[in-house]
Amino acid sequence: MPGGAVARVLVDSPLPQLDQLFDYAIPERLRASAIAGVRVRVPLRTGGRIANGWLIEVVDRSDYRGALSELDDVVSDVPVLTPEVWALARAAADRAAGNASDILRLAIPSRYVRVERSWRAAAADPGPLPADLPPIPSAEPGRLETGIARGERMSLAADPRPVRLPSGEWVGAWAATLALAAAHTLAADRSALVVVPDYRDQEQVYAALAASVDPRRIVRTDARQSGGERYRAFLEATGDDARIIIGNRSTVYAPAARLGLIALWDDGDPLLVEPLAPGVHPRDAALIRQEQAGAALLFLAHTRSVEVERLVEIGWVAPLPTARQVRPRVILTEQQASPDPGSARIPSTAWREAQEAARTGPVLVQVARPGNAPLLACDRCREPARCAACGGVLAVPRSGGEARCVLCGTSANPWRCPVCEGTKLRVVTVGASRTADELGRAFPGTRVILSDGERPVLRVPAAPALVVATRGAEPLADGGYRAVLLLDGERMLLRESLRVAEDCLRWWSNAAALAAPGAPVFLVGVAGAVATAFATWRQAEWAGAELAARRALRFPPAVRVASVTGPASAVASALEAARTVEGIDVLGPVPVDDGMERAIARFDYAVGAAVAREFRAEMIRVATARRRPVAGRPVRRPPVLRVRFDDPEVP
Structure with missing residues (x-):
């Protein structure tokens, strides 16, 4: 085909078999607007349907030997998917055996035509870069500034006290630290992403930034915003001007010109756990993006998460000493x-x-x-009851019967308390x-x-x-x-x-x-x-001891885990395929709702990519298996195999 006449498109679909790039011919009428990063509409040969998609790249020719279908339309000629965000989405999805389009759905807001038109008509004036900034407090003067300039991965314990801003407003000292780190990054004409759990934290960081950064340089992505406001903020972030982008967990995927810093506040907060497929935690996405962009990465918290402690112990993240010992x-x-x-x-x-x-x-x-949540504990000393085989939580099934481990399904009968030698269990409430x-x-x-x-x-x-x-x-x-x-x-x-x-x-x-x-x-x-x-006030030492205990039990984050849920036959087939990877072990399966089963696979980080490929292949096999209806019987729903890496619901 003639040069630049083939579009490689990612179809926006949750189906695993469609998570690949498809080649489409670009008709003459769309040559000018069909550029990388735009939203497009493409035909699907199955059923003659039209689907939405993302134009990933334009190439000279296709390896496909047959006739290519043509793009149906270019939805908008604004390239909202930048190459950096696409590379991040693809890598994060592969790590979690998920679909890249699911991540792009989180990263890019829905389009609002009126907002897009007003954004195009507005004159770009981002305001001046900050200057004459005070140093960021740390044990070694200039240490954090140097780490940001060098693109280092750092962990810092937050100052546990409130501070008063020049405006008279009070914020947590952690917010002032993050604001200064982002402002120093912006002063070098580089963008900063600040990821926080909720809007309360956003308000504090925004107030702290107001003292040193022009508000036109600050972009907020907030779940409380209307769809149009979120899309306008996203469009502003796609420009060539350096910005500070503040928001919740999806902010880690925001486009940013010359990214210089990714900062996460309190990465262990449950609000940062991504509930939507493929469930990539922003901490993991930030680690991937830091490697791809060469930006600095800062984990700031009062309590270091066990995941960050593992990164510190293996030397992947550098712990920074605090300026002085302050504790409540x-x-x-x-x-x-x-x-x-x-x-x-x-x-x-x-x-x-x-x-x-x-x-x-x-x-x-x-x-x-x-x-209230039912839980089993020792009747004598109230010690929470755990499985003697794997250390998992013991619970009584909803259908009744004897207590069993929710991880490996081992019966709790007989059971003996490791603390007081008691043998009776009781139900307590939380x-x-x-x-x-x-x-x-x-x-x-x-x-x-x-x-x-x-x-x-x-x-x-x-x-x-x-x-x-x-x-x-x-x-x-x-x-x-x-x-x-x-x-x-x-x-x-x-x-x-x-x-x-x-x-x-x-x-x-x-x-x-x-x-x-x-x-x-x-x-x-x-x-x-x-x-x-x-x-x-020794949270980091406790995190180290907790990591050692989990390492002895092979619990995350000492190892990676993946939950596999589906019909018994699909789960068994997926586990059989995964066992071809050396070093994997399996807990379960155990029954769950709707006649399904769930198993937990545990494996080392080094083989995570291989495990993801095996599970992904099984998900595609189950999704594409042909099933013929039986005469006189209703068509049964096809089985679904769900795989969740680093599942936060694993007890």
Whole structure:
């Protein structure tokens, strides 16, 4: 075919067999607009349908010997898919045995014609680059700036205190650090991506940036924005001007001119887990993009995640020392209610100090989220019950019967507690057992402010108040809280999850960082290694010990895991194919809903690509298997094989 007359297109489809590039002839009428990165519409020979797709590249000729179908249309001649984003989407999808089009659906917002026209008509004026920036606080002056300039991978423990901005607004010190890191990157005329868990964090980073960066250089991608606003922000990011792009987990895929920094705040936060297929965590996508772009990568958190700890231990990420040792005043107390009327389940010492603090400013009370989850524990010592074979969580199936391991399906009969030698199990519940109203009665005459998922509060003034918040929904207090009470800790630790201790340490640390300098932080009713790590503010050391324990049990992130769900025959076939890879072992399968089965495959990181290829081939085989209907019987739904790498739901 004549030069430049063949378009290579990725069809926008969840079907695994369509996750490849298809060649289409470019008709003469579309030659000018059919360029790499634009949205197109193409015919599919099966059923004569028209599908949406992405034009990945234009080539001179096709290797296909037959006649090529022609592009149906170019939806828009704006190239919204940049080569960098395409390379990232393809690599991330291959690593997770997923479809690249699924990732592009997360990365690129839906098109709004009116927004596109107004963006084209507007004169591009991004404003000046920042200048005369203060240094970023660190143990070694200039260390973080040097790491950003060199494109290093770094991990830094956040300063756990609130700070006041020149505008008078209060933010967490971590937000000021991220803002300065992004501003220094922008000053070198390079873009920065700042990925945070939710809009609360976005507000703090944006406020911190306002002191040194022209707002025209800042792009926000927020789930609260309308579709048109998100598309306008995306179009602004596609330009040639360096920007700072702030947003949630999908921001890691945003286009960025001359990318210089990818910064993730609190990468272990469950809100950063991607629920949509193929479920690539932004931390993993950031690691891939950092290698491809040569940009710097910064992990900032109060509590280092176990995943980042593994990267630090293997030398892939460099830990940076903090400027000076700053830590909250944490006090561990027993779960013993005060005899004072209305004190609820607050210990005497904590209750008296909190009442005193509430006379001068806000006091934070963190409680567990509402809801119950059945869990088995030792009837004598309340130690969570785990499988003797693999260490998984024990649970009673919904259909009833004896307790079994949710990972490998091993029966819990007989069972013996490794702590007290008890043999009886009991069902316990997770969740707040008291309401915010009951807690409020411990502080008569004090204003009570509730903050949770349904009634979010972003910040509270420095006036006396009792702020009762569920974990993760704590408002920011001007000047910091005068006291912090962390309740329901023992119940939080009984949650059915491998990561429960890590999550609790993160929730407590983030709440403690909201306290004013020197204010008491009471952790009620929790003892052991995780409580000690919190009280001594040694989260990184705890992450190292936790990683060692998981390595001994071959649990993630010491190894990679993939959950395989589907009909028994499809799961068995997929596992048989995967076992051809050396070093893989399998837990299960165990029954799940709708007559399906689930198995967990564990393997080393070095063979992850080979395992992904085997599972991907099986997914395509199952999806394309032909099934003839039986006369007189309704057509059955074809079986579906689902594979999720690094599945966060693995207990």
